[in-house]
Amino acid sequence: MNKLQLNGREIEVQDSDLSMTLLRFLRERHFLYGVKNGCEQGLCGSCTIVVDGKAMRSCKFPVQKAVGKSLITIEGMEYPDGRVHPIQQAFMDAGAIQCGFCTPGMVLAAYVLLLENPQPTREQIRKALRGNLCRCTGYQHIIDAVELAAKIMHDQGLPVQAGCLQGQSA
Ligand code: FES
Ligand code: FES
Known part of the structure; x- marks a missing residue:
């Protein structure tokens, strides 16, 4: 039987x-x-999702290749008690969401960046998100949001890890 991990399950x-x-x-x-x-x-x-800790375009990723891997979608970012992840909160607080269509992909691309580099520069944020298009915001508020998320997690000692993985080792 083919199996994979989806949002911690x-x-x-x-x-x-x-x-x-x-x-x-x-x-x-x-x-x-x-x-x-x-x-x-x-x-x-x-369509960006996280596959084994890397941001991937799910529209170009065959299910066959995902067998045995761990996938996270935006639905897996929130905590089991329903609180949103600090990156999601920062997008709301920084005014980085307008129509919201690009937001899940942006949040997950930011998540992968912050997992690897918890204190990125604005330039590093821009680079990490450059493959994610937004037709509404002009990008500045999105960069602000990722910067804010990094600061809040750093200042409050919060783990970057997605909510669905909290309490798990992976
Ligand atoms: S829907 Fe996958 S990159 Fe546009
Ligand atoms: S908020 Fe509308 S596409 Fe980014």
Whole structure:
């Protein structure tokens, strides 16, 4: 049986789903609509999810390749008690969300950056998010949000780890 970890839980994957893209698998089989379909061509970043700690475009990632791996979508960022992750909170506080379509991908790309580099410069943030397009914000508030999230987690000693993984070793 094919298995993978999805937002901290082990799930089984049917053989018939192995040829789907993760974008379609997550939306159509698991109803995770935070995984956005912007272009389905690997161009916009709105379908970004985290695969084994790396930001990946789910529209270009076959389910087959995800077997045995750990996936996090925006739905996995919040804590089991319903509190949002500090990165999500910072996006709201910094006014970095307008229509919200790009936000899940932006938050997850920021998450991967902060996992690797908890105190990035604005330039490093810009670079990490450059593959994620936003038609609304002009990007400045998004950079502000990631900077704010880094500061809050640092100042309050909060772990970067996604809410669904809190209490787990991975
Ligand atoms: S939907 Fe995947 S990159 Fe645009
Ligand atoms: S907030 Fe609308 S696309 Fe970014």
